[in-house]
Amino acid sequence: MRIIMKFGGTSVRGDGFRRVHGIVSRYLPEDQIVVVVSAIKGVTDDLIDIAHRARRSDEKEISEFLDKLVDSYMELVEVNVGREHLNEAYALASKLRRDLERVLYGIMYLGELTPRSLDYVSGYGETFSAKVGAFILGKLGLEAMGLTGKEAGIVTDDNFGDARVLLNATRYSARRVLEPLLEAGKIPVVGGFSGATQDGIMTTLGRGGSDYTATALGAAVDADQVWLWSDVDGIMTADPRIVPNARTVPELSYREAAELAMVGAKALHPRALEPVWDANIPVYVRNTFNPNGPYTVIHGKEEVNAKVVKAISLIRDAGVITVYGPSMVGAPGTAAKVFEMAASTGTNIMMIAQSASESNISMAMRKGSLDRVYSALERELISKGILRTVEVEDDVSIVAIVGAGMKGTPGVSAKIFSAVAERGINVVMTAQGGSEMNISFVVKSEDSEEAVRAIHDAFKLGEA
Numbered sequence: 001m002r003i004i005m006k007f008g009g010t011s012v013r014g015d016g017f018r019r020v021h022g023i024v025s026r027y028l029p030e031d032q033i034v035v036v037v038s039a040i041k042g043v044t045d046d047l048i049d050i051a052h053r054a055r056r057s058d059e060k061e062i063s064e065f066l067d068k069l070v071d072s073y074m075e076l077v078e079v080n081v082g083r084e085h086l087n088e089a090y091a092l093a094s095k096l097r098r099d100l101e102r103v104l105y106g107i108m109y110l111g112e113l114t115p116r117s118l119d120y121v122s123g124y125g126e127t128f129s130a131k132v133g134a135f136i137l138g139k140l141g142l143e144a145m146g147l148t149g150k151e152a153g154i155v156t157d158d159n160f161g162d163a164r165v166l167l168n169a170t171r172y173s174a175r176r177v178l179e180p181l182l183e184a185g186k187i188p189v190v191g192g193f194s195g196a197t198q199d200g201i202m203t204t205l206g207r208g209g210s211d212y213t214a215t216a217l218g219a220a221v222d223a224d225q226v227w228l229w230s231d232v233d234g235i236m237t238a239d240p241r242i243v244p245n246a247r248t249v250p251e252l253s254y255r256e257a258a259e260l261a262m263v264g265a266k267a268l269h270p271r272a273l274e275p276v277w278d279a280n281i282p283v284y285v286r287n288t289f290n291p292n293g294p295y296t297v298i299h300g301k302e303e304v305n306a307k308v309v310k311a312i313s314l315i316r317d318a319g320v321i322t323v324y325g326p327s328m329v330g331a332p333g334t335a336a337k338v339f340e341m342a343a344s345t346g347t348n349i350m351m352i353a354q355s356a357s358e359s360n361i362s363m364a365m366r367k368g369s370l371d372r373v374y375s376a377l378e379r380e381l382i383s384k385g386i387l388r389t390v391e392v393e394d395d396v397s398i399v400a401i402v403g404a405g406m407k408g409t410p411g412v413s414a415k416i417f418s419a420v421a422e423r424g425i426n427v428v429m430t431a432q433g434g435s436e437m438n439i440s441f442v443v444k445s446e447d448s449e450e451a452v453r454a455i456h457d458a459f460k461l462g463e464a
């Protein structure tokens with residue numbers, strides 16, 4: 001079999017590469033394995049932060065940051081294979097450090113951070129993980145080869161920060177790189193999250209993008225399976241940090257899992273299922289810390305089970321913009337203009353609601369988009385008198401409930417909203433339409449976790 005195994009940010013930290021080694025070794029030499037790795041947990045946030053700070057920073061601050069970054073990877077080497085390999089690893093890390101340093105200095109001297117340089121910097125944790133990880137796996141006895149996403153042939157469009165993988169181009173270039181390695185019994189260790197445009201400019205695939213790297217490579221090299229190794233027992237009925245009795249969902253269809261990912265379940269990147277869906281490659285979500293424990297398989301089969309609801313997801317960093325205007329009533333073009341303005345800022349509108357009187361429209365989005373959308377509305381519609389007022393709520397969260405056949409089953413919606421009402425929680429906004437397997441609503445952030453627990457209890461998702 002040919003399997004792509006992706007190890008997330010918590011799976012590679014500490015002595016994680018020993019576990020990676022243990023897991024991968026079980027399948028050798030019978031199976032062919034491609035390893036995909038994330039940055040050590042927290043490193044991507046730090047890189048994004050230093051990229052922004054570099055604009056107003058000095059060489060000393062940048063240098064100190066780089067020392068710390070190199071140290072954290074040297075610690076991995078020490079913990080996993082011992083001090084005696086530090087010198088050799090240090091030479092490798094210093095070379096990586098130099099390239100990153102040049103870019104950060106560039107940002108500093110220009111005082112400008114472009115989307116292009118931000119992607120170069122923010123994807124660098126994965127570069128370190130791939131190169132240092134391959135070094136460690138090599139010392140542990142595997143024939144491993146560290147590659148960045150670009151070197152492995154991940155080709156993307158140039159939508160920096162949230163690039164889309166171009167599957168045909170990737171298929172062509174990734175095969176050329178990976179096939180010879182796999183045929184020779186080697187283990188490619190590929191940095192997730194980042195790729196490059198056809199011109200070779202580094203891009204990133206959006207937060208959590210290593211999942212997407214794994215599935216894209218899976219489709220590219222015709223893998224039999226893709227395994228996503230994380231720190232929980234697969235995809236759960238809710239975030240186990242919110243609902244202690246959350247259980248593993250044993251099976252999900254591609255549609256259900258994609259819906260869950262799109263509504264923000266942190267467990268999976270929103271576009272991760274695109275590459276494997278048509279190719280019908282199953283995706284297993286498993287726990288590195290409990291490798292023989294329960295797991296989730298995502299595949300083409302779809303079953304409506306007795307509980308109908310399969311999982312509940314919470315999007316914490318949401319916001320709502322509501323617009324009011326005299327000319328909204330009976331003026332069909334106004335709503336279109338509002339959405340056009342929002343779209344022109346590149347914002348993904350997650351929910352829409354229009355009041356029955358037609359005098360207002362509410363849109364839910366990520367909090368980070370609120371300012372942009374507000375400015376666009378102000379510039380184009382308020383100043384011209386088309387809208388009267390715009391209200392912004394930035395302390396709200398979206399609760400999304402997913403399961404095939406939910407909308408077609410009578411009483412599901414009533415059960416959801418009465419469960420929430422019984423705990424005294426006020427619903428700020430509900431969506432009309434939406435997909436048949438997802439019901440979403442907005443609540444105040446302070447109520448959001450309780451709302452998730454209320455629904456989890458109402459549908460008895462914690463019970464077998």
Ligand code: ADP
Nearest residue numbers: 008009010230231232234235236238239266267
């Ligand atoms: P990785 O770095 O391994 O990709 P992530 O942090 O991206 O890990 O995703 C795993 C985390 O997602 C878990 O630790 C868990 O807290 C969170 N999570 C949120 N919702 C769910 C869910 N429904 N099922 C499983 N994990 C979830």
Ligand code: ASP
Nearest residue numbers: 038044193207208209210
């Ligand atoms: N390291 C990246 C992130 O934190 C990608 C990933 O972990 O999948 O978003």
Ligand code: MG
Nearest residue numbers: 008208266267
């Ligand atoms: Mg992730």
